[in-house]
Amino acid sequence: MTTILQSFREQILHAAEQGNAVQIRGGGTKTWYGQQPEGEVLDTRAYSGILAYEPTELVLTARCGTPLSDIETLLAEQNQMLAFEPPHFGAEATLGGMLSSGLSGPRRPYVGAVRDFVLGATLMDGKGQVLEFGGQVMKNVAGYDVSRLLAGAMGSLGLILNISVKVLPRPFAETTLVFALSEADAIKKMNQWAGQALPISGSSWHVGRLMLRLSGAEAAVRSAKQVLGGEEMNDAGTYWHSLREQTQDFFSQDEEHGLWRLSVPATTSALPLTGKSLIEWGGAQRWLFSDETPATIRAAAVAAGGHATLFRGGDKNTDVFTPLSTPLLNIHQRLKDAFDPAGIFNPGRLYKDF
Incomplete structure (x- = not known):
């Protein structure tokens, strides 16, 4: 896995040096979501595997390219589940895509959203640095919780490497x-x-x-x-x-x-x-x-x-997401600049000017 991480780092640093966009993609089951993806594909599927699973602690940690189907199969063996019911939209859906899209299924209003179950995450930023946020327990953060901020960010802040999530027993x-x-x-x-x-x-x-x-x-x-x-x-x-x-x-x-x-x-x-x-x-x-x-x-x-x-x-020439107010857009932009100073990660995927 060290070799894979090094190849990710080299691709990111080269793109930043050249000012080229990088399109982070796992199984590609949600490429239609958000604005049209741009840039050279950084394929995360080779970086897969479950790193830790403690059924008694209700915690699972896995790499970004791990298929969601593999995770759900393992959890089912212990009569457990991802309670927020993340949609797959295809057999190749990955854990990284689950967090990046931030989408939840029918159980979401009764148990919580994706972000509510994220305990920690490891991120490779636009400088090739590996940053760790959160941990593997519910109360692990004092201050700004970056790991949950990644939910729904559409890969615009960096390459998510590892994710720790809370799981729940099946009813x-x-x-x-x-x-x-x-x-x-x-x-x-x-x-x-x-x-x-x-x-x-x-x-x-x-x-x-x-x-x-x-x-x-x-x-x-x-x-x-x-x-x-x-x-x-x-x-x-x-x-x-x-x-x-x-x-x-x-x-x-009617599409x-x-x-x-x-x-x-x-x-x-x-x-x-x-x-x-x-x-x-x-x-x-x-x-x-x-x-x-x-x-x-x-x-x-x-x-x-x-x-x-x-x-x-529909027509992607219109804004896919509701346009942000100026103060909120400024906050988003400052976060983007902090994690991705060269602006290479999924540019325009959330908002055209972001």
Whole structure:
């Protein structure tokens, strides 16, 4: 592995000297996310392997190029899991891509996001230096936690080498209930149930059907089923997996206008936008295919107290992520300058001028 690290360092230093962009890529399953990638590819897949796993401590450390499928298989053997359900979007998905994209699945609002489970990370910066942040326990940082800052940074701050994450036990029991509800009624119900002591671990509404996943102790799940009613779903595991991986029919619609991801307060009523939608995360995440202009979609999200992202497809000439305010952009730029002074790592992937 020392030879691989040296080749990474040489490629980075050469790019910095020449002023050339470097495109950090693992399995390439999320190259469509964000702005169009640019530069010479730095392939992380050779740098793979699980470095440490302590089931009793609920901690796993692995190299960036390690396939997510390998990690999940190992965890399943110990009846454990990555609780935030990171989407793969392809068999070649890697641990580094998981952290860089910062994406979480259906369980995210009930257990936390990717960044909440990151305990530590090792980074190679734009000067070829290997920097370590955090550790392998939950309380390990006093001050600014850089390891969690890497979640969703799209590789713009450096090459992530190693990652330590907290894992959780799989629930003893799990079931999914289905309710026939309108969009407005589904949003009300999801928020009503969120305020109760119910073992909810997933929620999704689409075309008149609300799906509610319950996970936990058998007694808790059984009691919740009696309180909530509804109809039990068969093969629920396949449903939630297809939702996580966006292989459901809803997500294969009009790529011309693009799939929008709207993040809004969970209590937000149905948004005044035309098109087809799917709701997740208790109402906080709205997926939308619409022929409305990007400005109209973003204005509706902002008016609701949230923001909108052009998640997949559409016109990449527009901003994929909601433009930052000047103060926030300045903070981002200072961080970028500190870790990547030559500006070689995934330039423009997050924002065109970043």
